[in-house]
Amino acid sequence: MTLSETYWRTLDHTRHFIIPDDEPRTPGELTLASITGHEVTVDAGWAARFEVSEAEARQWAQEEFGFVLDHLRHRIDAKLAKTRAAIDTARSAPVSPASPISPDAVPAMWELARHFPRALVDALSGDPARVARAGELLEESQQRLGKAGVDVAPQLGGFADRLARLRRDFAAARGKRPG
Numbered sequence: 570m571t572l573s574e575t576y577w578r579t580l581d582h583t584r585h586f587i588i589p590d591d592e593p594r595t596p597g598e599l600t601l602a603s604i605t606g607h608e609v610t611v612d613a614g615w616a617a618r619f620e621v622s623e624a625e626a627r628q629w630a631q632e633e634f635g636f637v638l639d640h641l642r643h644r645i646d647a648k649l650a651k652t653r654a655a656i657d658t659a660r661s662a663p664v665s666p667a668s669p670i671s672p673d674a675v676p677a678m679w680e681l682a683r684h685f686p687r688a689l690v691d692a693l694s695g696d697p698a699r700v701a702r703a704g705e706l707l708e709e710s711q712q713r714l715g716k717a718g719v720d721v722a723p724q725l726g727g728f729a730d731r732l733a734r735l736r737r738d739f740a741a742a743r744g745k746r747p748g
Contacts, residue, residue: 707726
């Protein structure tokens with residue numbers, strides 16, 4: 570399907586036609602209407618060459634509709650991809666030529682603030698898996714802040730391990746087993 574045909578029907582909806590758009594029309598007395606409401610009058614003999622049953626017209630319309638939806642989906646996907654790229658570019662572009670800070674700095678700081686309490690609790694938990702996850706969360710926040718132009722201590726990702734060591738050292742100094 571290429572959208573090069575149009576579905577027409579008689580005004581009383583009893584006859585159906587699928588006519589190529591580039592087909593020269595022969596004027597006459599038969600009035601046809603498209604689904605958009607456009608009306609034409611053509612020769613009945615000429616139109617008979619393009620007449621189809623109602624079932625064939627429905628099948629054609631379903632196939633055309635599928636083609637149109639597929640075409641629209643591809644165009645929307647392309648537009649979304651361009652929009653995402655533009656948003657990513659805008660997020661990473663500095664807010665001014667004199668500043669390395671990008672608009673993503675505030676959301677990145679918010680993300681760190683949101684992750685920090687959980688990372689702190691997990692780092693002090695004594696559970697190696699939770700300590701590792703805390704380190705991953707802080708490393709992700711450090712990387713995002715760096716991309717946003719916010720210079721944070723390069724050791725932020727290792728903060729969870731340092732807290733876990735501090736907990737073990739404290740427990741050892743008190744003569745207790747960590748965990």
